Amino acid sequence: MRKAQDGDQAAYRDVLRAMTPVIRLLAKRQVVDESLADDVVQDVLLTIHRLRHTYDPDRPLLPWMAAITRARAIDALRRSGRFRHREVADDARLAEAVDPASPGFLSALDAEHALARMLDALPQRQRAIVEMVKLREMSLDDAAAESRMSVSAVKSVLHRAFARLRQYGNEWHV
Amino acid sequence: MYDPDRLIDELARTAGPVSRVPATWVRAAWLIPLALLLGALSSSLLHREATDWAAANARVAIAGALLSLAIGTFCLMSALSVSVAGRVVRGKYWAVALLLLWIALAIASIGSPAASAAAVVQGHHGTPCFVFVTLAGLPMILLALLALRQTRSLTPVRSLALTGCGAAFLAFALLALCHPTELSLIDLVMHVAAALVLGGSAILLGRRIIAC
Numbered sequence: 001m002r003k004a005q006d007g008d009q010a011a012y013r014d015v016l017r018a019m020t021p022v023i024r025l026l027a028k029r030q031v032v033d034e035s036l037a038d039d040v041v042q043d044v045l046l047t048i049h050r051l052r053h054t055y056d057p058d059r060p061l062l063p064w065m066a067a068i069t070r071a072r073a074i075d076a077l078r079r080s081g082r083f084r085h086r087e088v089a090d091d092a093r094l095a096e097a098v099d100p101a102s103p104g105f106l107s108a109l110d111a112e113h114a115l116a117r118m119l120d121a122l123p124q125r126q127r128a129i130v131e132m133v134k135l136r137e138m139s140l141d142d143a144a145a146e147s148r149m150s151v152s153a154v155k156s157v158l159h160r161a162f163a164r165l166r167q168y169g170n171e172w173h174v
Numbered sequence: 175m176y177d178p179d180r181l182i183d184e185l186a187r188t189a190g191p192v193s194r195v196p197a198t199w200v201r202a203a204w205l206i207p208l209a210l211l212l213g214a215l216s217s218s219l220l221h222r223e224a225t226d227w228a229a230a231n232a233r234v235a236i237a238g239a240l241l242s243l244a245i246g247t248f249c250l251m252s253a254l255s256v257s258v259a260g261r262v263v264r265g266k267y268w269a270v271a272l273l274l275l276w277i278a279l280a281i282a283s284i285g286s287p288a289a290s291a292a293a294v295v296q297g298h299h300g301t302p303c304f305v306f307v308t309l310a311g312l313p314m315i316l317l318a319l320l321a322l323r324q325t326r327s328l329t330p331v332r333s334l335a336l337t338g339c340g341a342a343f344l345a346f347a348l349l350a351l352c353h354p355t356e357l358s359l360i361d362l363v364m365h366v367a368a369a370l371v372l373g374g375s376a377i378l379l380g381r382r383i384i385a386c
Contacts, residue, residue, distance in 0.1 A: 007191030016182040041178055047328075047386060049185045053192035054258045054325045063260035071259070071328035071386075152184035 002057035012052075016045060022062075023069050030073040035167065036080055039123050042160055043072040046125065046153065079123060118165060126161035129154055195258065195325055202251045205321050209250070209341070212317060213310035213348050220306055222352035231355040234283050239350035241276045242343045245269065249340030250318060256336065257327040257384070263336075280365075283357040303353065303361055307345040307368035314341040315372065319380045326386035334380045338373030345372070 004012035020041065027040040047068050055064050119127050125147075132143040133154070144151045195201075225235065252263045263269075318337045327333040346365065 004189065005192050005194060009186045009189055012189050013182060013186035016185065017179070020178050020182070042181060045178060045181055045185065049189070051259060051326065051386060054195050056194070067259035067328060150184065150188035152188060153181065156181045156184055
């Protein structure tokens with residue numbers, strides 16, 4: 001990790017790969033849902049990337065990593081809890097609400113509200129990136145600059161967001 | 175199962191060298207003196223008489239000032255420490271002991287009820303102390319937010335509550351230099367109220383700024 005902080009990209013890659021199984025294990029202790037655990041792992045990796053300058057190489061790595069994982073897992077559980085309390089857990093009605101071909105479309109809930117609820121299903125970072133790129137029609141470069149991430153990381157987050165939305169029966173066009 | 179390798183490759187490809195955050199004591203070594211200086215400068219806008227160190231209760235007042243300085247330093251150092259993931263507040267039981275001692279000294283400094291009533295009649299109803307503490311404490315909070323932004327925080331409310339508390343006690347230490355050695359009850363209440371305002375302000379001002 002010291003080498004990674006000094007700019008050794010190969011060492012950084014190795015550290016992140018070595019950390020990932022441990023992060024997943026720690027995340028699954030708090031988050032039962034597999035998909036949610038995957039989101040937590042992604043969030044933790046991004047957070048580690050943002051906070052890597054705060055790690056003291058003279059101290060053990062595990063408490064630092066575990067604290068970040070715990071915080072992100074709690075955030076994910078809170079968002080998941082809000083989703084469960086507010087949303088209709090009915091995939092058929094949800095698909096109907098956003099499918100214009102559906103016979104029930106006209107009688108479905110307001111499209112704008114449905115969109116807002118779909119976005120609420122996403123973790124905070126994924127939602128922010130989707131809003132920037134798809135709703136505010138920002139370019140990837142602008143979204144990367146605003147979110148202080150690289151363009152590649154933005155693409156990766158978008159990919160995960162779309163996968164999650166598809167999971168709930170919606171098709172987005174990139 | 176989600177494969178994070180793609181994300182890892184992208185993060186590694188764009189990662190450059192970073193400047194490590196200095197140790198907490200190094201950060202505190204510039205933060206606390208600068209905070210006291212800013213607090214003194216901002217509170218100098220208020221006209222106040224210097225403490226009469228020959229008065230009764232002067233020793234209690236000096237002890238209270240030193241305790242305020244110690245507690246304020248502890249709180250700010252803890253705020254800096256816990257803003258880094260995985261760190262904990264060390265020495266909290268000692269801090270609690272110091273706080274209880276501070277409370278005991280503050281109560282011991284309270285004058286007789288008659289003296290307190292006379293103070294209210296004369297207009298010493300604690301408002302100037304409230305203004306002093308908030309005026310001195312707010313720049314300290316802003317400075318601490320700059321320091322906390324360097325690390326961000328996974329638990330911003332905890333870091334900011336400690337920051338507000340630290341600023342309040344450092345402001346108390348400055349207040350001791352221009353406050354009667356004898357407290358009135360309303361004085362003490364207004365001091366505590368000012369501390370709560372500083373704590374709340376720190377959380378409101380800083381929550382979005384330092385959240386990770």
